[in-house]
Amino acid sequence: MLGLLAREALSGYDLASRMRERVGFFWQARHSQIYPExxxxxxxxxxxxxxxxxxxxxxKKVYEITDVGLEALKEWVTAPVKPRATRDEMVLKAYSVWLADPEKAVTLFREQQRLHEEQLLRYEEIEAWMEEEWGEDLSLPSSPRFASYAALRRGIIHERGYAEWCGWVADRLEKGGAGTG
Amino acid sequence: MLGLLAREALSGYDLASRMRERVGFFWQARHSQIYPExxxxxxxxxxxxxxxxxxxxxxKKVYEITDVGLEALKEWVTAPVKPRATRDEMVLKAYSVWLADPEKAVTLFREQQRLHEEQLLRYEEIEAWMEEEWGEDLSLPSSPRFASYAALRRGIIHERGYAEWCGWVADRLEKGGAGTG
DNA sequence: TAACCCATGTAAACGGTTACATGATTTC
DNA sequence: GAAATCATGTAACCGTTTACATGGGTTA
Incomplete structure (x- = not known):
């Protein structure tokens, strides 16, 4: 929330929209969490x-970040992170895929592959738009545009990897060995 | 937990160990969650x-999966997933990196790059071991070994992408444009 | 007139982490 | 004698989600 407010003053409602639309791919919060926070x-x-x-x-109540908030945010950005636990349901399913009907499993993984490929395309469109519209700003580390671009790059690399993996699993399931294991 | 118990009977303590060591990279649970569950x-x-x-x-109490549990697990594996919210603190930091001291930011991203490269290496060692030891089983979709291998592949692709991204951000921060933005 | 957007809140429930609690055996 | 491993539980807390609650204005 401070990261968003450092860019522009926003209402709680605006913050909730940003959480859904812009930064939603790497962080989310509902309005029920935003207002008390x-x-x-x-x-x-x-x-x-x-x-x-x-x-x-x-x-509406429009919130602005203070000097105190800005300092806290600056400190936080370069503060060490403690390794966060990732949880991925598809990997969990993959771990038990040997029990499943292979055809159904292929359907699931192909579907996921498609979804991630679509998301990848959307991100790549935004990337192209940024490169077109924001040009040189994207090489200025002190520009918020550079920061947006950097975050988007993670989204692109993530979706590419995820789609690739889903495809790999589906391929292997399709080629299939003996059905009895 | 059912996914682990489908492979072998385990105590609560064993489950907790597996969560730490084997499946920990894509799912975790502490003993305080495991025992009541x-x-x-x-x-x-x-x-x-x-x-x-x-x-x-x-x-110790050794738990075994029942036919009911096995059926439920099989169903779950191919059941549709509802898109889960990802949360990534490093991407959040990247989004506000324009405010930070670039040197400190480079240190953070290089450190993360190193950590993910190390993890990648560990996974690749396991991958090589699996290919060596498990050979043809890795192309049998009905084998739990294939499933372990598939899950590991996700870990490898994830770490590769993550390290690449951290490196990309650090490179850009080092090349740096004007300090004033 | 029904659906949707703008706008702000609270309450209950849930999943997960941290801390509390106990105790035997083995290894250094 | 201290620390680590094996082994099982409960309680408190915290972050997040879902549901409850209200209400004006715009668009189809």
Missing amino acids: LARLEGDEMVVHRVVEQRDRPD | LARLEGDEMVVHRVVEQRDRPD
């Missing part, structure tokens, strides 16, 4: 809000 | 246990 951050003086009155829409 | 699975008739008395060690 904004209150907590304000208590810690990381953010401040002002009420913006609107004619045709409900009023 | 085993009781729940037994209530659902997915597993049964017998007490194994040991001379030099504490007695």
